[in-house]
Amino acid sequence: xxxxxxxxxxxxLRYGRTIAVEKLNLAVSAxxxxxxxGPSGCGKTTTMRAIAGxxxxxxxxxxxxxADVTRVAPNKxxxxxxxxxxxxxxxxxVFENVAFGLRLRKLPDADxxxxxxxxxxxxxxxxxxxxxxxxxxxxxxxxxxxxxAIVVRPRLLLLDEPLSNLDARLRLEMRSEIxxxxxxxxxxxxxxxxxxxxxxxxxxxxxVMRAGRIEQDGTPExxxxxxxxxxxxxxVGFETILTAARLAAHARxxxxxxxxxxxxxxxxVGTGPYQGHVRGASYLGETVEYLIESxxxxxxxxxxxxxxxxxxxxxxxxxxxxxxxxxxxxxxxx
Amino acid sequence: MNGRALQWTALGAVxxxxxxPFVIILAAGVSDGETLTFPPEGVSxxxxxxxxxxxxLRHAFAISFALAVLSTLGALLLGIPAAYALxxxxxxxANIVRAVVTSPLVVPGIVVGLALLRYFVIPLGIGVRPxxxxxxxxxxxxxxxxxxxxxxxxxRVDIEDAAIMLGATPxxxxxxxxxxxxxxxxxxSFILSFITSFNQVPVxxxxxxxxxxxxxxEMLARIDFTYDPSIAALSAMLALLSIAIVFLAERLLGLSxxx
Numbered sequence: 001x002x003x004x005x006x007x008x009x010x011x012x013l014r015y016g017r018t019i020a021v022e023k024l025n026l027a028v029s030a031x032x033x034x035x036x037x038g039p040s041g042c043g044k045t046t047t048m049r050a051i052a053g054x055x056x057x058x059x060x061x062x063x064x065x066x067a068d069v070t071r072v073a074p075n076k077x078x079x080x081x082x083x084x085x086x087x088x089x090x091x092x093x094v095f096e097n098v099a100f101g102l103r104l105r106k107l108p109d110a111d112x113x114x115x116x117x118x119x120x121x122x123x124x125x126x127x128x129x130x131x132x133x134x135x136x137x138x139x140x141x142x143x144x145x146x147x148x149a150i151v152v153r154p155r156l157l158l159l160d161e162p163l164s165n166l167d168a169r170l171r172l173e174m175r176s177e178i179x180x181x182x183x184x185x186x187x188x189x190x191x192x193x194x195x196x197x198x199x200x201x202x203x204x205x206x207x208v209m210r211a212g213r214i215e216q217d218g219t220p221e222x223x224x225x226x227x228x229x230x231x232x233x234x235x236v237g238f239e240t241i242l243t244a245a246r247l248a249a250h251a252r253x254x255x256x257x258x259x260x261x262x263x264x265x266x267x268x269v270g271t272g273p274y275q276g277h278v279r280g281a282s283y284l285g286e287t288v289e290y291l292i293e294s295x296x297x298x299x300x301x302x303x304x305x306x307x308x309x310x311x312x313x314x315x316x317x318x319x320x321x322x323x324x325x326x327x328x329x330x331x332x333x334x
Numbered sequence: 335m336n337g338r339a340l341q342w343t344a345l346g347a348v349x350x351x352x353x354x355p356f357v358i359i360l361a362a363g364v365s366d367g368e369t370l371t372f373p374p375e376g377v378s379x380x381x382x383x384x385x386x387x388x389x390x391l392r393h394a395f396a397i398s399f400a401l402a403v404l405s406t407l408g409a410l411l412l413g414i415p416a417a418y419a420l421x422x423x424x425x426x427x428a429n430i431v432r433a434v435v436t437s438p439l440v441v442p443g444i445v446v447g448l449a450l451l452r453y454f455v456i457p458l459g460i461g462v463r464p465x466x467x468x469x470x471x472x473x474x475x476x477x478x479x480x481x482x483x484x485x486x487x488x489x490r491v492d493i494e495d496a497a498i499m500l501g502a503t504p505x506x507x508x509x510x511x512x513x514x515x516x517x518x519x520x521x522x523s524f525i526l527s528f529i530t531s532f533n534q535v536p537v538x539x540x541x542x543x544x545x546x547x548x549x550x551x552e553m554l555a556r557i558d559f560t561y562d563p564s565i566a567a568l569s570a571m572l573a574l575l576s577i578a579i580v581f582l583a584e585r586l587l588g589l590s591x592x593x
Binding site for chain 1: 490492493495496497498499500501502503506510511514515
């Protein structure tokens, strides 16, 4: 990874005594789309703001395109940032919002006009130039923010939870918009989110963070299928996690691991060596979700809706097949 | 008496106490009589015309007007950066600074005036005009800081960061992005400060000097030896001017959002 476009070397950020990010190392290649994924307070936004230059690291170095920018002011970094709140300038028209960065670069008026109009067209907002931000819907404001960020052709684009304020349908639409722009511009992007679905759908690589550190760094496929430890597993939807010590009393383990995790749809309901009681059943259309009380504790299972159904209170057999299980390492101390 | 009648009586009493004096002064000011009386003896604008002809009052008006404009500008020049620093930079001791900056609002004007005269103007040998200007600026800074801080609080920090990420220097971000969005707050603060300075009595009372007196002080002095309706006419004119300014500001800017 010596050709990395962006590199963080042992970056640490402290607020007073609290450590928000600790000795973080990260490399992003040119053209790569990386998601920083984690719950709130995990340090993902802090990391992003440090890359932007809006926060100064307490220690460590940030290198962009071979140059150390740790002490470079944010307005000199040529890094774009799209805010969760959109952060449009309320007193300027859509056109002037997009033109703002171009005007600061003292481009000729004709160029500013061409580029701003083209950027707005590329996000599907042609014809809204003279409107004020408050006259647009949330989704449209989001697109203006995206156009404003890319029109100045930054060398790196940071996106802070850009879809969290949108409804489900708009979110899907913006997701494909962002992917398309990223491919077209071949712009390295870092996408901050707490939503694993967004991260899986958008990113080339996912970095799962917790308590200011990286828990796992891998492709969406690896993160989804082979989470490294219990924290990552829970975050990407492994709801049943049992330690090897606990399982060893009941089953022959397939190999050494600290724990094993199953997604709800990996749990077999109706047959199997274990017994439990149905505590809750929710019909979800395609599937039924069961909460089963067992000697292992509560087990969450999801089975096809056309399979034989089990009502609350009923005794039910189930299986936790090791063929589908993810072997997990112990969590780092938080 | 039932509850509803009681409510109306209370409301009437409040309105009477708030508006009564103004109505009396207005009526007395348009009286045609020779002495200050209520109810007025006939209706005439001759006393209003007479005060305009008095040179001392015109001179005092000019001083008051200049003092109000200059002290308001001075207060804004100091208050806006102070408000920005308090709201955005979160300096250590911000709450202490807020309390100090607000103190002229709670300390009685008489105390401020006496203290300024005894421990600032006399020991340093400051002239009447600079003393008046400095004391009025000090009195107005709370308005500038509080009103501007309120409009800064309504403005997301994100939009400044967005401007900076697009290449703006902090100064460019302030003048191109922040300033247009707090403009109404600044204008509201200007109007409040102007009226406060123009109507100021206790501090000006201590700091006025021979031949240099503000309009309220000059009026106060004249009441001692004239008993005609001229001062009532002048008071009514000033009150109407204040009402007009505040009304205009409310219509144009929604002043009441800030105070």
